[in-house]
Amino acid sequence: MKNIIKYTLVCTLLISAVGCNKWLELKPLDGIVGDEFWNTKEQVDAAVTGIYSSMQASNGDRQMVEYLFIWGEGRTDMVTPGFRADQDEQDIVNMNMLPQNRYVNWRSFYQTINYCNTLIEKAPGVKQKDNTFSDTHLNTAVGQALAIRSLMYFYLVRSFGEVPLKLTATTSDQDIVNIPKSKADTVLNQIVADLKKAETFLPVSYGSNATDKGRVTRYAVNAMLADVYMWRDNYMNAVEECDKIINSRRFGLVSRNNFYDAIFLAGNSNESIFELQFDEQRLNPFFDIHTPNRRRWGASPHLTENVYGIDLLNAVPQEDKRGENSAYRGADFSIWKYVGANDDGTVFRNFDQSYANWIFYRYADILLLKAEAINQMDQPLEASRIVKTIRERANAVDFKVMDSTNKGAMTNFILEERQRELAFEGKRWYDVLRNAKRNNYERLQLLLDIASISIPPDRRQAAFNKLRDKNSHYFPIYFYEIQTNRLLEQNPFYR
Secondary structure, eight states: OOOOOOOOHHHHHHHTOOOOOSGGGOOOOTTTSSTTTTTSHHHHHHHHHHHHHHTTSEETTEEHHHHHHHHHHTTSTTEEEOTTOOHHHHHHHTTOOOTTOGGGOOHHHHHHHHHHHHHHHHHHHHTTTOTTOOHHHHHHHHHHHHHHHHHHHHHHHHHHSSBOOOOSOOOSGGGOOOOOOBOHHHHHHHHHHHHHHHHHHSOSOOSSHHHHHHSOOHHHHHHHHHHHHHHTTOHHHHHHHHHHHHHHTOOOOOOGGGHHIIIIIIOOOTTEEEEEOOOSSSOOSTHHHHSGGGOSEEEOTTIIIIIIOOOOSOSSOOOOTTTBTTTEETTTTEEHHHHBSSSSSOOBOOGGGOOOOEEEEEHHHHHHHHHHHHHHTTOHHHHHHHHHHHHHHHTOOOOSOOOTTOHHHHHHHHHHHHHHHTTTTTOHHHHHHHHHHHHHHTTTHHHHHHHHHHSOHHHHHHHHHHHTSGGGGSOOOOHHHHHHOTTOOOOGGGO
């Protein structure tokens, strides 16, 4: 059974500790950040737990993983809106977002960032008050906060382009100040610096499998760094970070026969590097998003034929283990990864069983990032060997030719392989945008291609025209933030 984060009263207060209605609503409750709280190592540990808990908490009626899913998948060719999708969700699909769209609200991300900032500032002072609080213990706490803050900013900068970079805690009304957006490179530089520092602070293991998957280890930091370096087209450093994970021999690909059950049903598999863990006490929102009678999001019908492929040659058809009844259910195109209770598409989870973990990083993701990086370094043959390992595990259908002699062809194939392997895991939009923007948007057509699949014919031309403006690739700033922070400037595409 999952050893999910246990919630103390203090952590519960940390999650609900938003008491002001000013910019970003960053003020925690009095007493949680006051000097009377930061006195013992146990209180520091509770604050660390509160950081993870904040990523599971609701922002109003939305949990962070709902944003992670919609931000990473909503504008792609992998999903289609269900009958209960609201207008804001429809507008995301149709590339018709406005600053009033509720799904561009970044508040929950900045709340988690503020919990991280608070711990980074306050925890070192506990050493003077608790002589049992060791340097190693302190560094482990601060390292986790640095890494989670970096992860939050990485989602923000990929989704909004330019965002406010706040590295100090907001613990009272006096700490609330308006700050402008920072350039994307400034935010990314800070992310890299923080992750490099966190890497030196964090252990390779906490001593138990579930904790190693649900808390940030050194290898989770390596995964984040690899992802950031790929976003910045820094391929050599990306390969170096991937190799730290690969060479550790602590992770491996789950067998094809256990693919769905181990990775998505049980969670915390040998393949997992970092997951946001849920259980019976803290459910995820996916029952209300993906089950047929409540569906807001479903899988795109083109996946069976065009993404995973159909075997027309063998008497007993070959089936990609990642496709039907794993990523999605072929009978009704439910997104099965989060609502399925078995690997044959016959039983849904009940509402009180909606605790599939959200996977930030797993081993297959890292292998494919390395393949992408070395291919960009003009090693398509070596890249193809990594991709073949992934495909063999999946029993993938060879309905498309993988040309291992051509860098451009391998670039396309690796992107498609990531689509198959990481379906609905919040990666697709960022993967396509990363490839599209490379070499000064040399492959803008990638964005037009996914729009031609996901958007209704009568809306496509308008979407194409928008996508030709690179500012449209990033969300508008939510109207409330613009109203309450006069130093913020709206993304120019939405002015």
